Amino acid sequence: MNIQEIEDRYLIPLYAKRDIALVRGDGCFLFDENDKRYLDLTSNYGSSLLGYNNTNYNQALKKQLDNIANAHSSFYSDTRASFLKKLHSIIPQEKSFLCSTGTESVEAGIKFARIATEKTGIISAKMGYHGRTMGALSATAIPKYQKPFLPLVPEFKHVAFNNIQDLEENLDENTAAVILEPIQGENGVIIPDKDYLQKVKELCEKNNSLLIIDEVQTGFRTGNWLASDYFEVKADILCLSKGLGNGFPVAVTAVTKEVSDNIPKGTHSTTFGANPLACCAGLVTLQEIENKNLLNNSKEVGNFLLNELQSLESPLIREVRGLGLMIAIELKQRVTPYVRELQEKGVLVMLNGNIMRILPPITISKQEAEMAIEKIKQVLC
Numbered sequence: 001m002n003i004q005e006i007e008d009r010y011l012i013p014l015y016a017k018r019d020i021a022l023v024r025g026d027g028c029f030l031f032d033e034n035d036k037r038y039l040d041l042t043s044n045y046g047s048s049l050l051g052y053n054n055t056n057y058n059q060a061l062k063k064q065l066d067n068i069a070n071a072h073s074s075f076y077s078d079t080r081a082s083f084l085k086k087l088h089s090i091i092p093q094e095k096s097f098l099c100s101t102g103t104e105s106v107e108a109g110i111k112f113a114r115i116a117t118e119k120t121g122i123i124s125a126k127m128g129y130h131g132r133t134m135g136a137l138s139a140t141a142i143p144k145y146q147k148p149f150l151p152l153v154p155e156f157k158h159v160a161f162n163n164i165q166d167l168e169e170n171l172d173e174n175t176a177a178v179i180l181e182p183i184q185g186e187n188g189v190i191i192p193d194k195d196y197l198q199k200v201k202e203l204c205e206k207n208n209s210l211l212i213i214d215e216v217q218t219g220f221r222t223g224n225w226l227a228s229d230y231f232e233v234k235a236d237i238l239c240l241s242k243g244l245g246n247g248f249p250v251a252v253t254a255v256t257k258e259v260s261d262n263i264p265k266g267t268h269s270t271t272f273g274a275n276p277l278a279c280c281a282g283l284v285t286l287q288e289i290e291n292k293n294l295l296n297n298s299k300e301v302g303n304f305l306l307n308e309l310q311s312l313e314s315p316l317i318r319e320v321r322g323l324g325l326m327i328a329i330e331l332k333q334r335v336t337p338y339v340r341e342l343q344e345k346g347v348l349v350m351l352n353g354n355i356m357r358i359l360p361p362i363t364i365s366k367q368e369a370e371m372a373i374e375k376i377k378q379v380l381c
Protein backbone atom coordinates (compact mmCIF):
# COMPACT_ATOMS: atom_id res chain seq x y z
CA MET A 1 0.00 0.00 0.00
CA ASN A 2 1.24 3.53 -0.73
CA ILE A 3 1.00 6.50 1.67
CA GLN A 4 -2.48 7.54 0.53
CA GLU A 5 -3.85 4.00 0.71
CA ILE A 6 -2.56 3.50 4.25
CA GLU A 7 -4.07 6.79 5.50
CA ASP A 8 -7.37 6.08 3.79
CA ARG A 9 -7.37 2.58 5.27
CA TYR A 10 -6.94 3.74 8.89
CA LEU A 11 -8.18 7.32 9.28
CA ILE A 12 -11.84 8.17 9.88
CA PRO A 13 -12.68 9.94 6.60
CA LEU A 14 -13.41 13.38 8.09
CA TYR A 15 -11.39 15.42 5.60
CA ALA A 16 -11.68 16.02 1.86
CA LYS A 17 -8.15 14.94 0.86
CA ARG A 18 -5.86 16.88 -1.50
CA ASP A 19 -4.30 13.79 -3.19
CA ILE A 20 -0.67 14.65 -2.44
CA ALA A 21 1.54 13.49 0.42
CA LEU A 22 3.78 16.22 1.84
CA VAL A 23 7.22 15.04 2.85
CA ARG A 24 9.28 18.19 3.41
CA GLY A 25 9.26 21.96 3.26
CA ASP A 26 11.73 24.75 2.65
CA GLY A 27 10.89 28.46 2.98
CA CYS A 28 7.47 29.03 1.37
CA PHE A 29 7.67 25.77 -0.60
CA LEU A 30 6.38 22.28 0.16
CA PHE A 31 7.51 19.09 -1.61
CA ASP A 32 5.49 15.93 -2.23
CA GLU A 33 6.68 12.31 -2.26
CA ASN A 34 7.75 12.70 -5.91
CA ASP A 35 9.74 15.85 -5.00
CA LYS A 36 7.26 18.06 -6.88
CA ARG A 37 7.47 21.63 -5.50
CA TYR A 38 4.44 23.67 -4.40
CA LEU A 39 4.31 27.34 -3.45
CA ASP A 40 2.36 27.14 -0.18
CA LEU A 41 -0.27 29.89 0.12
CA THR A 42 -2.00 28.00 2.96
CA SER A 43 0.82 27.81 5.57
CA ASN A 44 -0.95 24.67 6.78
CA TYR A 45 -4.23 26.43 7.56
CA GLY A 46 -2.48 29.54 8.74
CA SER A 47 -0.05 27.91 11.14
CA SER A 48 3.39 27.71 9.46
CA LEU A 49 3.93 31.44 9.83
CA LEU A 50 7.71 31.40 9.25
CA GLY A 51 7.49 28.88 6.44
CA TYR A 52 9.45 25.64 6.61
CA ASN A 53 12.97 24.69 7.68
CA ASN A 54 13.67 27.98 9.47
CA THR A 55 17.20 27.58 10.86
CA ASN A 56 16.77 29.51 14.14
CA TYR A 57 13.44 27.81 14.86
CA ASN A 58 14.79 24.31 14.14
CA GLN A 59 17.94 24.84 16.18
CA ALA A 60 16.04 26.21 19.19
CA LEU A 61 13.57 23.30 19.20
CA LYS A 62 16.32 20.68 18.83
CA LYS A 63 18.20 22.23 21.79
CA GLN A 64 15.02 22.35 23.89
CA LEU A 65 14.28 18.72 23.04
CA ASP A 66 17.72 17.75 24.34
CA ASN A 67 17.07 19.66 27.60
CA ILE A 68 13.43 18.87 28.43
CA ALA A 69 10.31 18.43 26.30
CA ASN A 70 7.57 18.39 28.91
CA ALA A 71 7.17 19.98 32.33
CA HIS A 72 3.66 20.17 33.77
CA SER A 73 2.32 23.62 34.67
CA SER A 74 2.42 22.72 38.37
CA PHE A 75 6.24 23.07 38.03
CA TYR A 76 8.08 26.22 36.92
CA SER A 77 10.04 26.19 33.63
CA ASP A 78 12.77 28.57 32.43
CA THR A 79 11.60 28.38 28.80
CA ARG A 80 7.96 28.97 29.78
CA ALA A 81 9.01 32.03 31.76
CA SER A 82 10.95 33.44 28.77
CA PHE A 83 8.00 32.81 26.43
CA LEU A 84 5.52 34.50 28.81
CA LYS A 85 7.79 37.52 29.24
CA LYS A 86 8.08 37.95 25.46
CA LEU A 87 4.37 37.30 24.80
CA HIS A 88 3.23 39.82 27.39
CA SER A 89 5.60 42.47 26.00
CA ILE A 90 3.50 42.18 22.81
CA ILE A 91 -0.14 41.65 23.86
CA PRO A 92 -2.02 44.10 26.11
CA GLN A 93 -3.62 41.51 28.44
CA GLU A 94 -1.83 40.87 31.73
CA LYS A 95 -2.31 37.12 32.35
CA SER A 96 -2.34 33.93 30.27
CA PHE A 97 -3.50 30.33 30.25
CA LEU A 98 -1.36 28.22 27.90
CA CYS A 99 -2.86 25.33 25.94
CA SER A 100 -2.32 23.59 22.60
CA THR A 101 -5.01 24.34 19.99
CA GLY A 102 -7.24 27.18 18.86
CA THR A 103 -10.38 25.33 19.92
CA GLU A 104 -8.96 24.80 23.40
CA SER A 105 -8.10 28.48 23.74
CA VAL A 106 -11.73 29.36 22.84
CA GLU A 107 -13.12 26.69 25.16
CA ALA A 108 -11.05 28.15 28.03
CA GLY A 109 -12.14 31.68 27.08
CA ILE A 110 -15.82 30.73 27.34
CA LYS A 111 -15.28 29.03 30.72
CA PHE A 112 -13.24 31.95 32.08
CA ALA A 113 -15.96 34.41 30.99
CA ARG A 114 -18.66 32.42 32.72
CA ILE A 115 -16.74 31.91 35.94
CA ALA A 116 -15.35 35.44 36.15
CA THR A 117 -18.71 37.16 35.57
CA GLU A 118 -20.89 34.53 37.30
CA LYS A 119 -23.17 34.90 34.27
CA THR A 120 -24.04 32.34 31.60
CA GLY A 121 -25.02 33.99 28.30
CA ILE A 122 -22.58 33.92 25.37
CA ILE A 123 -23.16 35.79 22.12
CA SER A 124 -21.24 35.02 18.92
CA ALA A 125 -21.58 36.03 15.27
CA LYS A 126 -23.44 34.04 12.64
CA MET A 127 -21.07 32.17 10.30
CA GLY A 128 -18.13 32.81 12.64
CA TYR A 129 -15.67 29.96 13.31
CA HIS A 130 -14.30 29.20 16.78
CA GLY A 131 -13.61 25.44 16.68
CA ARG A 132 -15.60 22.25 17.05
CA THR A 133 -15.60 20.96 20.63
CA MET A 134 -19.04 21.30 22.23
CA GLY A 135 -18.43 24.71 23.86
CA ALA A 136 -16.54 26.18 20.91
CA LEU A 137 -19.04 24.63 18.46
CA SER A 138 -21.87 26.34 20.36
CA ALA A 139 -20.17 29.63 19.39
CA THR A 140 -19.43 28.44 15.83
CA ALA A 141 -22.78 29.49 14.35
CA ILE A 142 -22.45 27.61 11.07
CA PRO A 143 -25.55 25.41 10.68
CA LYS A 144 -23.82 22.54 8.78
CA TYR A 145 -21.30 22.12 11.64
CA GLN A 146 -23.81 22.49 14.51
CA LYS A 147 -26.83 20.55 13.24
CA PRO A 148 -25.53 16.97 13.60
CA PHE A 149 -24.53 17.63 17.22
CA LEU A 150 -27.60 19.34 18.68
CA PRO A 151 -28.38 20.03 21.47
CA LEU A 152 -25.32 22.14 22.15
CA VAL A 153 -24.36 24.11 25.28
CA PRO A 154 -27.34 26.22 26.43
CA GLU A 155 -27.56 30.01 26.51
CA PHE A 156 -25.61 30.76 23.34
CA LYS A 157 -27.12 33.39 21.00
CA HIS A 158 -25.98 34.34 17.51
CA VAL A 159 -26.14 37.76 15.90
CA ALA A 160 -25.29 39.16 12.47
CA PHE A 161 -21.58 40.06 12.16
CA ASN A 162 -20.80 43.76 11.78
CA ASN A 163 -24.35 44.69 12.85
CA ILE A 164 -24.25 46.66 16.10
CA GLN A 165 -28.03 46.97 16.29
CA ASP A 166 -28.53 43.19 16.28
CA LEU A 167 -26.02 42.92 19.12
CA GLU A 168 -27.70 45.73 21.07
CA GLU A 169 -31.03 43.90 20.83
CA ASN A 170 -29.55 40.63 22.14
CA LEU A 171 -26.99 41.74 24.73
CA ASP A 172 -28.40 41.99 28.27
CA GLU A 173 -27.41 41.75 31.93
CA ASN A 174 -27.19 37.91 31.66
CA THR A 175 -24.52 38.09 28.93
CA ALA A 176 -21.18 36.81 30.25
CA ALA A 177 -19.36 37.52 26.99
CA VAL A 178 -19.48 38.37 23.33
CA ILE A 179 -17.02 36.30 21.30
CA LEU A 180 -15.96 37.48 17.84
CA GLU A 181 -13.26 37.01 15.26
CA PRO A 182 -11.98 40.51 14.42
CA ILE A 183 -12.02 39.41 10.77
CA GLN A 184 -14.10 36.34 9.93
CA GLY A 185 -11.61 33.90 8.42
CA GLU A 186 -13.38 30.66 7.56
CA ASN A 187 -16.39 32.68 6.34
CA GLY A 188 -14.19 34.23 3.65
CA VAL A 189 -12.12 37.06 5.17
CA ILE A 190 -15.03 39.32 6.12
CA ILE A 191 -13.65 42.63 7.42
CA PRO A 192 -16.05 44.62 9.64
CA ASP A 193 -16.36 48.43 9.81
CA LYS A 194 -13.31 50.01 11.44
CA ASP A 195 -15.32 51.05 14.55
CA TYR A 196 -17.45 47.88 14.94
CA LEU A 197 -15.29 46.21 17.59
CA GLN A 198 -14.95 49.43 19.58
CA LYS A 199 -18.74 49.76 19.62
CA VAL A 200 -19.06 46.11 20.68
CA LYS A 201 -16.63 46.77 23.54
CA GLU A 202 -18.64 49.82 24.68
CA LEU A 203 -21.87 47.77 24.68
CA CYS A 204 -20.13 45.02 26.67
CA GLU A 205 -18.87 47.52 29.24
CA LYS A 206 -22.39 48.99 29.66
CA ASN A 207 -23.74 45.51 30.50
CA ASN A 208 -20.78 44.27 32.58
CA SER A 209 -20.11 41.67 29.89
CA LEU A 210 -16.69 40.64 28.59
CA LEU A 211 -15.36 40.86 25.04
CA ILE A 212 -13.56 37.72 23.82
CA ILE A 213 -11.58 38.34 20.63
CA ASP A 214 -10.67 35.16 18.79
CA GLU A 215 -7.40 35.92 16.97
CA VAL A 216 -6.54 32.28 16.38
CA GLN A 217 -6.40 32.96 12.63
CA THR A 218 -5.78 36.73 12.45
CA GLY A 219 -2.94 36.83 15.01
CA PHE A 220 0.46 37.88 13.58
CA ARG A 221 -0.58 37.96 9.90
CA THR A 222 -2.56 41.14 9.19
CA GLY A 223 0.42 43.52 9.35
CA ASN A 224 0.17 44.17 13.11
CA TRP A 225 0.83 41.75 15.96
CA LEU A 226 -2.95 41.53 16.39
CA ALA A 227 -5.90 42.52 14.21
CA SER A 228 -7.19 44.10 17.48
CA ASP A 229 -4.33 46.62 17.11
CA TYR A 230 -5.66 47.59 13.67
CA PHE A 231 -9.20 48.02 15.11
CA GLU A 232 -7.78 49.76 18.21
CA VAL A 233 -9.60 47.60 20.73
CA LYS A 234 -8.40 45.63 23.78
CA ALA A 235 -10.11 42.31 24.45
CA ASP A 236 -10.92 41.22 28.00
CA ILE A 237 -10.07 37.72 26.77
CA LEU A 238 -7.84 37.07 23.74
CA CYS A 239 -7.50 33.69 21.99
CA LEU A 240 -4.31 32.92 20.05
CA SER A 241 -2.95 29.81 18.35
CA LYS A 242 -2.15 28.75 14.73
CA GLY A 243 0.86 30.89 13.69
CA LEU A 244 2.12 31.39 17.24
CA GLY A 245 3.95 28.04 17.25
CA ASN A 246 4.90 28.09 13.55
CA GLY A 247 3.41 24.62 13.10
CA PHE A 248 3.94 23.31 16.64
CA PRO A 249 0.74 23.19 18.75
CA VAL A 250 0.77 26.32 20.93
CA ALA A 251 -2.26 28.30 22.11
CA VAL A 252 -2.97 31.09 24.57
CA THR A 253 -6.06 32.38 26.32
CA ALA A 254 -4.90 35.78 27.58
CA VAL A 255 -7.03 37.78 30.01
CA THR A 256 -6.98 41.09 31.85
CA LYS A 257 -5.82 41.10 35.48
CA GLU A 258 -9.42 41.80 36.54
CA VAL A 259 -10.66 38.64 34.76
CA SER A 260 -7.74 36.60 36.12
CA ASP A 261 -8.51 37.76 39.69
CA ASN A 262 -11.94 36.15 39.32
CA ILE A 263 -10.77 32.73 38.07
CA PRO A 264 -10.38 30.44 41.10
CA LYS A 265 -7.48 27.97 41.27
CA GLY A 266 -8.27 24.51 39.93
CA THR A 267 -11.17 25.50 37.64
CA HIS A 268 -9.38 24.58 34.38
CA SER A 269 -6.32 22.57 33.32
CA THR A 270 -4.44 20.71 30.57
CA THR A 271 -1.60 18.16 30.73
CA PHE A 272 0.29 19.20 27.61
CA GLY A 273 -0.41 22.94 27.44
CA ALA A 274 2.55 25.16 28.36
CA ASN A 275 5.11 22.37 27.83
CA PRO A 276 8.63 23.77 27.33
CA LEU A 277 8.91 22.53 23.74
CA ALA A 278 5.70 24.39 22.81
CA CYS A 279 6.85 27.47 24.75
CA CYS A 280 10.19 27.33 22.91
CA ALA A 281 8.32 27.22 19.57
CA GLY A 282 6.22 30.24 20.62
CA LEU A 283 9.24 32.19 21.88
CA VAL A 284 11.41 31.68 18.80
CA THR A 285 8.46 32.43 16.47
CA LEU A 286 7.83 35.79 18.18
CA GLN A 287 11.59 36.56 18.12
CA GLU A 288 11.84 35.74 14.41
CA ILE A 289 8.81 37.94 13.60
CA GLU A 290 10.44 40.83 15.47
CA ASN A 291 14.06 40.35 14.35
CA LYS A 292 13.16 39.89 10.67
CA ASN A 293 10.53 42.67 10.63
CA LEU A 294 7.95 40.20 9.34
CA LEU A 295 4.91 42.30 10.33
CA ASN A 296 6.14 44.90 7.88
CA ASN A 297 6.60 42.18 5.26
CA SER A 298 2.98 41.07 5.84
CA LYS A 299 1.84 44.62 5.25
CA GLU A 300 3.96 45.23 2.14
CA VAL A 301 3.62 41.88 0.37
CA GLY A 302 -0.02 41.65 1.54
CA ASN A 303 -0.86 45.04 -0.02
CA PHE A 304 0.99 44.08 -3.21
CA LEU A 305 -0.87 40.75 -3.49
CA LEU A 306 -4.24 42.36 -2.71
CA ASN A 307 -3.79 45.17 -5.26
CA GLU A 308 -2.59 42.80 -7.99
CA LEU A 309 -5.40 40.30 -7.35
CA GLN A 310 -8.00 43.09 -7.24
CA SER A 311 -6.84 44.29 -10.65
CA LEU A 312 -7.28 40.85 -12.30
CA GLU A 313 -9.94 40.93 -14.97
CA SER A 314 -11.86 37.68 -14.77
CA PRO A 315 -15.53 36.91 -15.34
CA LEU A 316 -15.19 34.30 -12.55
CA ILE A 317 -14.22 36.71 -9.75
CA ARG A 318 -16.91 38.37 -7.60
CA GLU A 319 -14.62 40.12 -5.12
CA VAL A 320 -11.08 40.10 -3.71
CA ARG A 321 -10.65 41.34 -0.12
CA GLY A 322 -8.09 41.10 2.65
CA LEU A 323 -5.82 42.64 5.24
CA GLY A 324 -2.09 41.89 5.33
CA LEU A 325 -1.46 38.26 4.41
CA MET A 326 -5.07 37.16 4.91
CA ILE A 327 -6.79 37.37 1.54
CA ALA A 328 -9.94 35.88 -0.03
CA ILE A 329 -10.81 35.60 -3.70
CA GLU A 330 -14.57 35.10 -3.90
CA LEU A 331 -15.71 33.49 -7.14
CA LYS A 332 -19.22 33.44 -8.62
CA GLN A 333 -19.09 29.63 -8.49
CA ARG A 334 -17.46 26.84 -6.47
CA VAL A 335 -13.66 27.07 -6.42
CA THR A 336 -12.81 23.33 -6.33
CA PRO A 337 -11.80 22.86 -10.02
CA TYR A 338 -9.67 26.03 -9.97
CA VAL A 339 -7.95 25.04 -6.73
CA ARG A 340 -7.19 21.63 -8.25
CA GLU A 341 -5.74 23.28 -11.39
CA LEU A 342 -3.60 25.58 -9.24
CA GLN A 343 -2.32 22.56 -7.31
CA GLU A 344 -1.35 20.90 -10.61
CA LYS A 345 0.53 24.10 -11.50
CA GLY A 346 2.38 23.95 -8.16
CA VAL A 347 0.43 26.45 -6.03
CA LEU A 348 -1.58 25.52 -2.91
CA VAL A 349 -4.51 27.67 -1.73
CA MET A 350 -7.32 27.00 0.74
CA LEU A 351 -10.91 26.43 -0.36
CA ASN A 352 -14.40 26.71 1.06
CA GLY A 353 -17.42 26.88 -1.26
CA ASN A 354 -16.95 29.92 -3.50
CA ILE A 355 -13.95 31.20 -1.55
CA MET A 356 -10.25 30.73 -2.33
CA ARG A 357 -8.31 31.74 0.77
CA ILE A 358 -4.69 32.84 0.78
CA LEU A 359 -2.83 32.62 4.12
CA PRO A 360 0.85 32.27 3.12
CA PRO A 361 3.82 32.18 5.49
CA ILE A 362 4.52 35.80 6.44
CA THR A 363 8.08 35.32 5.17
CA ILE A 364 6.77 35.28 1.56
CA SER A 365 8.81 37.50 -0.75
CA LYS A 366 7.54 39.84 -3.47
CA GLN A 367 9.00 37.49 -6.12
CA GLU A 368 7.09 34.55 -4.66
CA ALA A 369 3.94 36.68 -4.56
CA GLU A 370 4.49 37.53 -8.25
CA MET A 371 4.81 33.80 -9.01
CA ALA A 372 1.49 33.19 -7.19
CA ILE A 373 -0.28 35.98 -9.10
CA GLU A 374 0.97 34.66 -12.44
CA LYS A 375 -0.40 31.15 -11.75
CA ILE A 376 -3.73 32.47 -10.38
CA LYS A 377 -4.03 34.61 -13.51
CA GLN A 378 -3.45 31.56 -15.72
CA VAL A 379 -6.24 29.70 -13.92
CA LEU A 380 -8.86 32.43 -13.42
CA CYS A 381 -8.38 34.81 -16.37
Ligand code: PLP
Nearest residue numbers: 101102103129130131214216217
Ligand atom coordinates in the same frame (compact mmCIF):
# COMPACT_ATOMS: atom_id res chain seq x y z
N1 PLP B 1 -10.81 30.09 15.97
C1 PLP B 1 -10.57 30.50 14.73
C2 PLP B 1 -10.81 31.93 14.36
C3 PLP B 1 -10.09 29.61 13.76
O1 PLP B 1 -9.88 30.03 12.51
C4 PLP B 1 -9.86 28.26 14.14
C5 PLP B 1 -9.38 27.29 13.14
O2 PLP B 1 -9.42 27.46 11.97
C6 PLP B 1 -10.12 27.87 15.46
C7 PLP B 1 -10.59 28.81 16.36
C8 PLP B 1 -9.88 26.45 15.89
O3 PLP B 1 -8.52 26.21 15.95
P1 PLP B 1 -7.95 24.69 15.93
O4 PLP B 1 -8.33 24.09 14.63
O5 PLP B 1 -6.48 24.86 16.15
O6 PLP B 1 -8.56 23.98 17.09
